[in-house]
Amino acid sequence: MSELAKYQMYIGGEWVDPVGGExxxxxxxxxxxxxxxxPRGGEADVDxxxxxxxxxxxxxxxxxxxxxxxxxxLRRLGDLIAENAQSLAEIEVRDNGKLIxxxxxxxxxxxxxxxxxxxxxxxxxxxxIPIDKPETFNYTRHEPLGxxxxxxxxxxxxxxxxxxxxxxxxxxxxxxxxxxxxTSASTLEFVKLFEQAGFPPGVVNIxxxxxxxxxxxxxxxxxxxxxxxxxxxxxxxxVYQAAAVGLKPVTLELGGKSPNIVFDDTAxxxxxxxxxxxxxxxxxxxxxxxxxxxxxxxxxxxxxDRLVDFxxxxxxxxxxxxxxxxxxxxxxxQMEKILGYIDIAKDEGAECVLGGHRAQRPECxxxxxxxxTVFTGVRNDMRIAREEVFGPVLSVIPFDDExxxxxxxxxxxxxxxxxxxxxxxxxxxxxxxRLQAGTVWVNTYRAVSYLSPFGGYKRSGLGRESGKQAIMDxxxxxxxxxxxxxxxxxxxxxx
Ligand code: TXE
Numbered sequence: 001m002s003e004l005a006k007y008q009m010y011i012g013g014e015w016v017d018p019v020g021g022e023x024x025x026x027x028x029x030x031x032x033x034x035x036x037x038x039p040r041g042g043e044a045d046v047d048x049x050x051x052x053x054x055x056x057x058x059x060x061x062x063x064x065x066x067x068x069x070x071x072x073x074l075r076r077l078g079d080l081i082a083e084n085a086q087s088l089a090e091i092e093v094r095d096n097g098k099l100i101x102x103x104x105x106x107x108x109x110x111x112x113x114x115x116x117x118x119x120x121x122x123x124x125x126x127x128x129i130p131i132d133k134p135e136t137f138n139y140t141r142h143e144p145l146g147x148x149x150x151x152x153x154x155x156x157x158x159x160x161x162x163x164x165x166x167x168x169x170x171x172x173x174x175x176x177x178x179x180x181x182x183t184s185a186s187t188l189e190f191v192k193l194f195e196q197a198g199f200p201p202g203v204v205n206i207x208x209x210x211x212x213x214x215x216x217x218x219x220x221x222x223x224x225x226x227x228x229x230x231x232x233x234x235x236x237x238x239v240y241q242a243a244a245v246g247l248k249p250v251t252l253e254l255g256g257k258s259p260n261i262v263f264d265d266t267a268x269x270x271x272x273x274x275x276x277x278x279x280x281x282x283x284x285x286x287x288x289x290x291x292x293x294x295x296x297x298x299x300x301x302x303x304x305d306r307l308v309d310f311x312x313x314x315x316x317x318x319x320x321x322x323x324x325x326x327x328x329x330x331x332x333x334q335m336e337k338i339l340g341y342i343d344i345a346k347d348e349g350a351e352c353v354l355g356g357h358r359a360q361r362p363e364c365x366x367x368x369x370x371x372x373t374v375f376t377g378v379r380n381d382m383r384i385a386r387e388e389v390f391g392p393v394l395s396v397i398p399f400d401d402e403x404x405x406x407x408x409x410x411x412x413x414x415x416x417x418x419x420x421x422x423x424x425x426x427x428x429x430x431x432x433x434r435l436q437a438g439t440v441w442v443n444t445y446r447a448v449s450y451l452s453p454f455g456g457y458k459r460s461g462l463g464r465e466s467g468k469q470a471i472m473d474x475x476x477x478x479x480x481x482x483x484x485x486x487x488x489x490x491x492x493x494x495x
Pocket of ligand 1: 151152153154155178179180181209210211212214215216217219230231232233235236238239253254255286287334337388389390
């Protein structure tokens with residue numbers, strides 16, 4: 001067997017081996033075989049990385065840069081990502097099995113976050129406050145927090161890391177980033193571009209390793225000032241608790257059980273495509289998956305028939321091929337989780353009208369594939385309707401009218417996203433207003449942009465990524481008071 005590529009971590013501008021001297025395998029989900037070895041970072045490595053980030057924040061070249069110069073660095077980085085988008089996408093596909101068509105498009109779009117937040121870096125203005133005291137001048141400054149711990153998941157490693165890196169760096173922080181143990185390779189390749197762009201050593205550091213080791217040590221490190229996390233709800237809770245001990249602010253982007261609501265006045269063909277894109281694109285492994293299809297009773301059967309006919313044509317196979325439409329599941333435990341939920345749905349009495357098992361197609365080989373799966377007869381109180389599956393499994397729930405649709409949609413602990421399919425502008429606006437979700441798409445699904453805030457209501461998270469607002473989560477506000485009086489009056493009273 002040929003030697004597997006062996007990676008190192010990136011700390012303080014240097015490539016380093018883990019202190020513990022251990023590596024672990026990273027798998028290609030299409031073949032089910034290991035293809036690279038990742039350093040198993042632990043507490044000592046995390047300490048080294050946070051110390052490097054803290055040193056870079058406190059002295060040297062980075063804090064000496066003006067916000068405009070920081071912005072220029074971010075824009076240069078954006079250009080380098082654009083030049084390297086295809087090769088980064090290929091590595092992501094090898095590591096996480098998502099389609100090259102999807103990942104290449106994602107990576108070509110990633111530079112926009114660095115251009116946008118680079119542009120914002122020198123537009124963060126404080127205020128002069130018209131203070132209600134004589135001979136007093138008061139103004140505010142927005143200052144960076146310090147070392148940001150960024151923790152990213154496996155489903156879109158570089159895009160989701162970027163949502164944290166771009167605003168954090170534009171604001172003047174330094175970062176220690178820990179990618180998922182399942183998909184660390186693209187992040188380690190990506191960080192080379194920071195070096196090329198001219199970021200000073202220590203501004204961005206990469207620690208690899210397991211969540212309960214490297215991840216937990218990073219969140220708890222006393223010199224970490226803020227935590228930005230994307231991942232599962234349970235892990236999000238642990239991260240939040242650990243951050244609370246150090247009173248660190250957090251941004252949490254957790255899962256969802258998003259309703260895609262189809263009214264009977266919809267353009268049926270578009271809605272079918274929208275529902276497919278919501279649940280089968282990216283093999284359903286997106287936080288915004290439209291995993292609950294709410295469809296109006298009057299069109300239920302026709303809509304489900306059309307949907308199943310369309311989904312049944314999905315081409316599965318090699319994710320590096322531009323023709324493939326549904327790729328493998330990224331990790332073995334995730335595939336087992338999805339198959340477990342399929343069994344749960346069957347036991348709960350839902351009717352499986354498509355798929356419902358691991359894919360046995362020859363083109364899927366030994367890869368971790370699950371057939372696109374549709375359950376009808378789902379009640380909103382079933383586990384398959386309440387819990388995040390994070391796979392190509394759709395639950396169809398019928399509804400009678402608008403009130404019913406909204407009640408079912410909102411009756412879920414999550415609130416990340418929702419889709420509405422209707423031709424009525426009145427209904428589109430009224431329903432959107434009443435949905436408890438951080439993002440609502442009308443007659444479209446799965447659209448994101450650097451310009452628009454993204455985040456969850458309810459148990460889907462805290463804070464927003466993208467859009468102008470996001471940078472404020474990486475800043476703290478200082479109020480400066482200057483007296484122009486010639487004397488200090490009575491010192492025993494509050495001014
Ligand atoms: O995620 P984890 P997993 C959901 C999805 C999936 C489930 C589990 O439902 O089935 O989560 O996936 C790091 N302290 N999403 O187990 O554990 C970990 O190393 C600090 C939704 O892969 O949340 C990785 O870098 N960090 C989702 C990151 O957290 C810890 C995307 C995410 O891993 C840690 C992925 C700890 N104690 C999964 N434990 C979305 N919102 O898009 C783990 N980590």
